[in-house]
Amino acid sequence: MTRRHTTHAAAILVTAAMTLVLAPVMAAAQDPVKSFDLLNTRLKPGDTVWVTDAEGRQIKGRIATLGPSALTLNGDQAGRTFRADDVRVVVQQRRDSLKNGVLWGAGLGFLGGVTMVCVGDSEMCSDPEGKWGTVMIGLIGLAAGAGVGAGIDGLIHGRDVAYRAPGAGPSARLSLAPIVTARTKGVRLSFSF
Numbered sequence: 001m002t003r004r005h006t007t008h009a010a011a012i013l014v015t016a017a018m019t020l021v022l023a024p025v026m027a028a029a030q031d032p033v034k035s036f037d038l039l040n041t042r043l044k045p046g047d048t049v050w051v052t053d054a055e056g057r058q059i060k061g062r063i064a065t066l067g068p069s070a071l072t073l074n075g076d077q078a079g080r081t082f083r084a085d086d087v088r089v090v091v092q093q094r095r096d097s098l099k100n101g102v103l104w105g106a107g108l109g110f111l112g113g114v115t116m117v118c119v120g121d122s123e124m125c126s127d128p129e130g131k132w133g134t135v136m137i138g139l140i141g142l143a144a145g146a147g148v149g150a151g152i153d154g155l156i157h158g159r160d161v162a163y164r165a166p167g168a169g170p171s172a173r174l175s176l177a178p179i180v181t182a183r184t185k186g187v188r189l190s191f192s193f
Contacts, residue, residue: 032164036084037068042162043092049073049162051082052089090163101153102146109145114138 033039043049045063051073052058061075071090072081117134177188 032161034166036087036163036165039071039090039163040066040068043090048093050089050091050159051087052091053082054086054088056088087163088165089161091159092162094160098150098153101149101151103149105145105147105149105152106142107145109141109143109148110138111141112145113141116141 033042043063043066045066047063048060049063050058050060051071059073059075059080061073061080063071064074064079065072069084070081071084071087072079114134114137117137179186179188
């Protein structure tokens with residue numbers, strides 16, 4: 001493989017890695033459900049939520065019961081029930097498992113280690129004896145990436161809007177897509193509201 005082809009391959013790998021890193025982040029921010037009776041597709045009893053009622057008050061609690069027309073919270077105001085037509089917004093606390101961070105970090109760390117070796121020394125990647133060295137560097141990257149991925153996931157504590165009543169406020173959307181062609185490598189970013 002020539003130096004030019006190695007550089008193109010590295011660019012493609014870096015673009016693919018960025019996509020893999022950003023895809024879970026973008027997927028985590030799902031669109032809110034449009035109808036209260038679909039809220040059970042996003043939430044379940046025991047989930048921590050913030051409910052904004054028709055008067056604009058925000059109440060935090062854990063879901064005790066969730067039905068197609070009402071939601072009951074346990075919390076500071078234990079046993080408070082909200083009818084569907086009294087709810088403007090329901091925001092859920094996002095939980096992120098360390099498992100996916102470890103897996104993504106390990107995969108990207110391995111890929112990054114192998115890519116760095118191949119971009120820096122293409123002969124090492126193509127030489128039969130050098131391939132084992134490349135794999136070893138990849139395994140070091142795998143271990144480091146797993147640790148970084150677990151650390152990042154441990155820091156993620158967010159909130160997602162699970163339900164927004166029709167006409168209850170603004171909505172924004174961010175879209176990111178890789179562009180890889182023979183002549184172009186890049187990322188398309190769009191923002192709409």
